[in-house]
Amino acid sequence: xxxxxxxxxxxxxxxxxxxxxxxxxxxxxxxxxxxxxxxxxxxxxxxxxxxxxxxxxxxxxxxxxxxxxxxxxxxxxxxxxxxxxxxxxxxxxxxxxxxxxxxxxxxxxxxxxxxxxxxxxxxxxxxxxxxxxxxxxxxxxxxxxxxxxxxxxxxxxxxxxxxxxxxxxxxxxxxxxxxxxxxxxxxxxxxxxxxxxxxxxxxxxxxxxxxxxxxxxxxxxxxxxxxxxxxxxxxxxxxxxxxxxxxxxxxxxxxxxxxxxxxxxxxxxxxxxxxxxxxxxxxxxxxxxxxxxxxxxxxxxxxxxxxxxxxxxxxxxxxxxxxxxxxxxxxxxxxxxxxxxxxxxxxxxxxxxxxxxxxxxxxxxxxxxxxxxxxxxxxxxxxxxxxxxxxxxxxxxxxxxxxxxxxxxxxxxxxxxxxxxxxxxxxxxxxxxxxxxxxxxxxxxxxxxxxxxxxxxxxxxxxxxxxxxxxxxxxxxxxxxxxxxxxxxxxxxxxxxxxxxxxxxxxxxxxxxxxxxxxxxxxxxxxxxxxxxxxxxxxxxxxxxxxxxxxxxxxxxxxxxxxxxxxxxxxxxxxxxxxxxxxxxxxxxxxxxxxxxxxxxxxxxxxxxxxxxxxxxxxxxxxxxxxxxxxxxxxxxxxxxxxxxxxxxxxxxxxxxxxxxxxxxxxxxxxxxxxxxxxxxxxxxxxxxxxxxxxxxxxxxxxxxxxxxxxxxxxxxxxxxxxxxxxxxxxxxxxxxxxxxxxxxxxxxxxxxxxxxxxxxxxxxxxxxxxxxxxxxxxxxxxxxxxxxxxxxxxxxxxxxxxxxxxxxxxxxxxxxxxxxxxxxxxxxxxxxxxxxxxxxxxxxxxxxxxxxxxxxxxxxxxxxxxxxxxxxxxxxxxxxxxxxxxxxxxxxxxxxxxxxxxxxxxx
Numbered sequence: 001x002x003x004x005x006x007x008x009x010x011x012x013x014x015x016x017x018x019x020x021x022x023x024x025x026x027x028x029x030x031x032x033x034x035x036x037x038x039x040x041x042x043x044x045x046x047x048x049x050x051x052x053x054x055x056x057x058x059x060x061x062x063x064x065x066x067x068x069x070x071x072x073x074x075x076x077x078x079x080x081x082x083x084x085x086x087x088x089x090x091x092x093x094x095x096x097x098x099x100x101x102x103x104x105x106x107x108x109x110x111x112x113x114x115x116x117x118x119x120x121x122x123x124x125x126x127x128x129x130x131x132x133x134x135x136x137x138x139x140x141x142x143x144x145x146x147x148x149x150x151x152x153x154x155x156x157x158x159x160x161x162x163x164x165x166x167x168x169x170x171x172x173x174x175x176x177x178x179x180x181x182x183x184x185x186x187x188x189x190x191x192x193x194x195x196x197x198x199x200x201x202x203x204x205x206x207x208x209x210x211x212x213x214x215x216x217x218x219x220x221x222x223x224x225x226x227x228x229x230x231x232x233x234x235x236x237x238x239x240x241x242x243x244x245x246x247x248x249x250x251x252x253x254x255x256x257x258x259x260x261x262x263x264x265x266x267x268x269x270x271x272x273x274x275x276x277x278x279x280x281x282x283x284x285x286x287x288x289x290x291x292x293x294x295x296x297x298x299x300x301x302x303x304x305x306x307x308x309x310x311x312x313x314x315x316x317x318x319x320x321x322x323x324x325x326x327x328x329x330x331x332x333x334x335x336x337x338x339x340x341x342x343x344x345x346x347x348x349x350x351x352x353x354x355x356x357x358x359x360x361x362x363x364x365x366x367x368x369x370x371x372x373x374x375x376x377x378x379x380x381x382x383x384x385x386x387x388x389x390x391x392x393x394x395x396x397x398x399x400x401x402x403x404x405x406x407x408x409x410x411x412x413x414x415x416x417x418x419x420x421x422x423x424x425x426x427x428x429x430x431x432x433x434x435x436x437x438x439x440x441x442x443x444x445x446x447x448x449x450x451x452x453x454x455x456x457x458x459x460x461x462x463x464x465x466x467x468x469x470x471x472x473x474x475x476x477x478x479x480x481x482x483x484x485x486x487x488x489x490x491x492x493x494x495x496x497x498x499x500x501x502x503x504x505x506x507x508x509x510x511x512x513x514x515x516x517x518x519x520x521x522x523x524x525x526x527x528x529x530x531x532x533x534x535x536x537x538x539x540x541x542x543x544x545x546x547x548x549x550x551x552x553x554x555x556x557x558x559x560x561x562x563x564x565x566x567x568x569x570x571x572x573x574x575x576x577x578x579x580x581x582x583x584x585x586x587x588x589x590x591x592x593x594x595x596x597x598x599x600x601x602x603x604x605x606x607x608x609x610x611x612x613x614x615x616x617x618x619x620x621x622x623x624x625x626x627x628x629x630x631x632x633x634x635x636x637x638x639x640x641x642x643x644x645x646x647x648x649x650x651x652x653x654x655x656x657x658x659x660x661x662x663x664x665x666x667x668x669x670x671x672x673x674x675x676x677x678x679x680x681x682x683x684x685x686x687x688x689x690x691x692x693x694x695x696x697x698x699x700x701x702x703x704x705x706x707x708x709x710x711x712x713x714x715x716x717x718x719x720x721x722x723x724x725x726x727x728x729x730x731x732x733x734x735x736x737x738x739x740x741x742x743x744x745x746x747x748x749x750x751x752x753x754x755x756x757x758x759x760x761x762x763x764x765x766x767x768x769x770x771x772x773x774x775x776x777x778x779x780x781x782x783x784x785x786x787x788x789x790x791x792x793x794x795x796x797x798x799x800x801x802x803x804x805x806x807x808x809x810x811x812x813x814x815x816x817x818x819x820x821x822x823x824x825x826x827x828x829x830x831x832x833x834x835x836x837x838x839x840x841x842x843x844x845x846x847x848x849x850x851x852x853x854x855x856x857x858x859x860x861x862x863x864x865x866x867x868x869x870x871x872x873x874x875x876x877x878x879x880x881x882x883x884x885x886x887x888x889x890x891x892x893x894x895x896x897x898x899x900x901x902x903x904x905x906x907x908x
Contacts (some may be wrong), residue, residue: 019123019124020041020045020121020122020123020124021038021039021041021042021044021045021121021122021123022037022038022039022120022121023035023037023038023039023042023120023121023122024036024037024038024117024118024119024120025057025106025117025118025120026115026116026117026118027076027080027115027116027118028115029113029114029115032056032058033056033057033058033061034053034054034055034056034057035050035053035054035057035060036054036117037050037054038050038053038054044124045092045094045100045102045122045124046060046063046092046094047063047094047095047096047097048060048063063092063093063094064090064091064092064093065090065091065092065093065099067091068090068091071088071090072088072090075087075088079106079108079118080108080116083108083110083116084108085105085106085107085108086104086105086106086107086108086118086120087103087104087105088103088104089101089102089103089104089125090102090104100124100126101124101125101126101128101129102122102123102124102125103122103123103125104120104121104122105120105121105122106118106119106120106121107119107120152165152166152167152168152169152247152248153165153166153245153246153247153248154166154169154231154245154246154247154248155243155244155245156231156243156244156245156246157243157244158205158240158241158242158243158244159205160183160201160202160205160244161181161182161183162180162181162182162183162184162185163181163243164177165177165180165185166248169248171220172217172219172220172225173185173188173217173218173219173220174188174219174220175188183198186198188217188218189215189216189217189218190215190216190217190218190224192216193215193216194215196213196215197213197215197229200213201213201231204231205244208233208241210230210231210232211229211230211231211232211244211246212228212229212230212231213228213229214226214227214228214229214251215227215229220625220627221628222628222629222630222643225250225252226250226251226252226254226255227248227249227250227251228248228249228251229246229247229248229249230246230247230249231244231245231246232244232245232246269292269293269294272292272293272294273293273294273297275374276294276298276374276375277294277372277373277374277375278291278292278293278294278295278296278297278298278372278373278374279291279292279294279295279370279371279372279373280292280295280370280371280372280373281368281369281370281371282309282312282368282369282371283367283368284332284366284367284368284369285367285368287308287309288306288307288308288816289307289308289309289311289312290307291303291307295373298343298345298350298352298373298375299312299315299343299345299373300315300345300346301315302752304812306780309328313325315343315344315345316341316342316343316344317341317342317343317344317349319342320341320342323339323341324339324341327339331356331358331369332358332366332369337354337355337356337369337371338353338354338355339353339354340352340353340354340376341354350375350377351375351376351377351379351380352373352374352375352376352377353373353374353376354371354372354373354374355371355372356369356370356371357369357370357371358370402419402422402423402501402502402503402504403416403417403419403420403422403423403501403502403503404416404417404419404499404500404501405417405433405498405499405500405501405502406497406498406499407435407497407498407499408496408497409495409496409497409498410496412434412435412436413433413434414433414434416433419502420433423481423502423504424441424471424473424474425473425474425475426474438471441471441472442469442470442471443469443470443471443472443478446469446470447469449467449469450467450469453465453467457487458495461493462487463486463487463489464484464485464486464487465483465484465485465486465487465500466482466483466484466485467483468480468481468482468483468505468509469481469483479504479506480504480505480506480508480509481502481503481504481505482502482503482505483500483501483502484500484501484503485498485499485500485501486498486499486500551569551571552571552572552573554571554573555573555663556573556660556661556662556663557570557571557573557574557576557577557660557661558570558571558573558574558658558659558660558661559571559574559594559658559659560656560657560658560659561594561616561656561657561658561659562654562655562656562657563620563654563655563656564593564620565593565594565595565596565616565620566591566592566593566594567588567589567590567591567592567593567594568590568656569590570588570589570590574588574589574661575588575589577661594616594659595613595616595617597609598610598612598613598616599613608629608631608644611629612627612629612644612646612659615627615646616646616657619646619648619655619657620655624648624655626645626646626647626648627645627646627647628643628644628645628646629643629644630642630643630644630664631643631644639665640663640665641663641664641665641667641668642661642662642663642664643661643662643664644659644660644661644662645658645659645660645662646658646659646660647660719739721735758772758773758804761800761801761804762797765793765794765800766793766795766800766803766804767789767790767791767792767793767827769800769804770787770789770803770804770807770825770827771787771789773804773807773808773811774787774811774823774825777811777815777823780815781815783814783815783820783821783822783823783840784821784822784823785811785822785823785824785825786822786823786824786825787825788824788825788826788827788828789825789826789827789828790827790828790829793827793829793834795834795890798868799834799868799888802864802865802868802888803827803834803836803886803888805860805864806836806861806864806865806872806884806886807825807836807838809857809860809861810838810861810884811823811838812857813857813858814838814840814842814882817842817843817845818840818842818843818881818882819842819843820840820841820842820843820881821841821842822840822841823838823839823840824837824838824839824840825837825838826839829890832889832890833870833887833888833889833890834886834887834888834889834890835885835886835887835888836885836886836888837883837884837885837886838883838884839881839882839883839884840881840882840883841880841881842881842882843878843879843881844876844877844878844879844880844881844882845874845876845882846876846878847876858874861884861886865886865887865888868888868889869888869889870886870887870888870889871886871887872884872885872886872887873885873887
């Protein structure tokens with residue numbers, strides 16, 4: 001007895017340490033159940049005490065979730081029937097904790113009275129179930145995210161072999177997972193990108209760095225798609241690479257948008273020039289004024305100088321200057337700024353119209369003014385001519401037999417000529433003419449036809465519409481009108497006005513209707529006499545003959561295949577194509593199996609034939625997808641290119657496939673010619689740059705010598721005159737002011753001459769010019785500038801100019817954007833190369849700023865360096881500054897290599 005109590009004590013202690021319930025479960029012969037023993041943890045799982053279920057366990061089963069109760073009973077019955085272990089996972093409804101997941105394990109034994117007793121345990125697995133559900137949800141989420149990315153995601157082994165690629169990318173390039181595995185994706189890269197992309201991938205695998213590359217892949221549509229591929233290494237806790245994972249992003253639309261932005265910028269410049277309307281922005285906080293190219297032309301101020309509000313005021317006619325200044329200050333107080341005034345450009349007086357819109361930050365602080373300037377000189381001069389023109393126009397409208405109208409869409413009002421009364425027989429309705437007035441008088445049946453024609457015109461982006469319809473006359477009759485209209489659109493394509501004319505064609509319509517009735521009667525009589533069955537037979541024969549003649553007339557080689565790949569029809573060009581490529585036309589015509597021909601070519605090493613055969617077999621298998629591939633064909637006497645397309649007949653009926661070989665040799669040769677033309681244009685651009693520098697030098701000399709000399713003599717004359725006269729104080733002050741203006745003009749002449757081309761660049765050389773320009777830059781901007789250059793450096797004039805212009809543009813960008821306090825300019829030679837570095841300690845150039853489409857200064861610097869055989873690199877760190885590095889071959893080294901196109905142009 002003592003030993004039994006001791007064992008029970010041990011059992012209680014052991015049960016208290018077990019994470020669950022240790023229990024026994026009895027199924028009696030009459031079907032009732034009980035739990036002879038259960039540890040105290042039963043309350044944690046079921047909310048029951050062991051004594052509650054010792055004689056009757058029905059309350060325990062009642063806590064089982066209704067959706068799992070049947071399953072639990074089945075598992076108990078199965079274990080009792082087979083006397084095997086019982087195991088089950090199910091839910092229970094705890095009275096305090098709510099729904100819990102539990103897992104039970106027990107072994108059965110049969111007792112003498114026929115009951116079955118199970119001994120085992122039950123433990124809670126709610127947290128495990130939640131984690132499993134979360135894991136499944138996470139897996140579905142990540143897979144959905146991967147498939148939502150255009151062209152999807154991919155996973156590779158540590159050595160770079162591809163293990164998995166999303167279906168979206170596989171569908172794009174027409175590969176399967178098996179073909180894309182390992183390095184199979186390399187086969188769809190563009191030939192110009194393949195070596196670069198694979199080399200970068202292998203380098204990243206070796207270093208573990210992030211792989212970020214743009215390349216083009218060939219799609220199943222035959223086109224090239226721009227894809228941005230990014231990959232990162234997945235490492236374990238020891239830092240070892242276990243996988244590579246990445247994404248493929250579709251950037252085709254981005255590439256198109258970038259090209260569109262560049263085109264739009266050029267179009268904007270041309271549009272401003274055509275409209276004689278320039279744009280400007282005045283930074284109120286910094287007093288910095290930025291003009292568009294057209295604004296510089298309107299005001300006659302050359303580009304390159306620093307513009308301020310005072311610069312703008314100086315160009316205004318003296319009589320209008322106070323008015324303009326007061327209008328601008330009123331605009332800063334919130335009043336509208338839309339004014340017209342005069343400006344002085346050289347000896348010419350021009351009229352301009354200006355408008356502005358103010359720009360504020362989120363706190364309401366004024367930042368800048370954005371405006372436009374329109375040259376209205378001709379408009380002012382043509383006011384009288386316009387009035388006379390309008391008078392002549394009205395007289396012409398009165399002479400027109402019909403009616404001319406001009407409908408304003410926004411105002412829904414129309415101007416109508418005096419022909420309105422002649423056409424409609426009504427008077428004095430000009431103020432009532434509108435779209436609703438017109439719609440109320442149009443025949444309802446014709447109104448639907450007019451709307452359909454207008455919709456077609458809008459979709460086709462046409463600017464002219466011609467329709468004929470009926471309208472109600474004042475006397476109640478319907479009259480036919482011919483309406484010829486022209487649509488006037490704004491820059492976005494929205495229709496603003498409709499200008500047109502209405503002509504009464506009722507008489508013509510009556511005659512046409514009578515003629516149509518007569519024609520219908522004659523056609524009915526002819527059709528009744530010629531309608532016979534043999535006509536259909538002849539028509540069918542004629543159709544077959546026409547079809548044969550049509551396909552024989554095609555320049556492209558064509559054949560038609562049946563559902564087994566046999567050729568059932570070819571055209572003349574197909575037979576000629578076979579003969580031209582040393583083939584036997586009889587073995588490649590009707591009756592031959594095209595699949596056999598392709599397989600034979602594939603065994604001979606033709607990869608194109610393999611792909612064509614595969615596409616035909618896919619079509620035979622039911623995948624009626626169009627297939628297209630481009631290939632090169634070397635015939636015995638010439639080299640040619642073709643596009644092969646495979647398409648299936650649409651609709652019901654037996655499968656028929658059309659194989660078409662289209663000669664694209666001319667297009668290929670045109671592409672090569674276009675590339676050669678681009679190279680010539682680049683050489684021409686370099687030549688034009690040289691000519692421009694020469695012209696700048698000539699203009700600079702003329703301005704300095706002629707205008708500077710004249711102003712100097714004027715200053716000497718004024719000074720001599722003043723010294724020889726005894727003037728009172730007001731007159732003396734006036735002459736002093738004139739002398740000051742002459743000094744300012746001399747400084748302006750010197751600045752303009754130096755801006756066009758520094759004279760010392762041709763006399764003292766590059767080193768002296770850069771030192772001089774750096775000193776002037778430091779004085780003007782207050783930025784400390786340090787220059788480290790060799791004492792002597794001999795380059796060609798072309799290279800001297802290019803290096804100076806790049807340094808000049810770099811310093812200009814620093815002054816405008818860098819907010820720097822110090823600039824270092826370094827220049828040195830090494831191994832036949834000249835290296836120039838311009839570094840600042842400013843805000844730093846970000847990646848997005850470097851690739852802006854309107855960064856024409858950066859683009860110009862890159863073009864200068866590349867044309868002379870060098871290169872330009874820009875490294876910017878936000879908050880730490882920007883460093884520009886120019887690497888240019890030296891003169892003697894380039895001449896030895898024989899590759900200096902720039903010098904050859906200079907010598908010419």
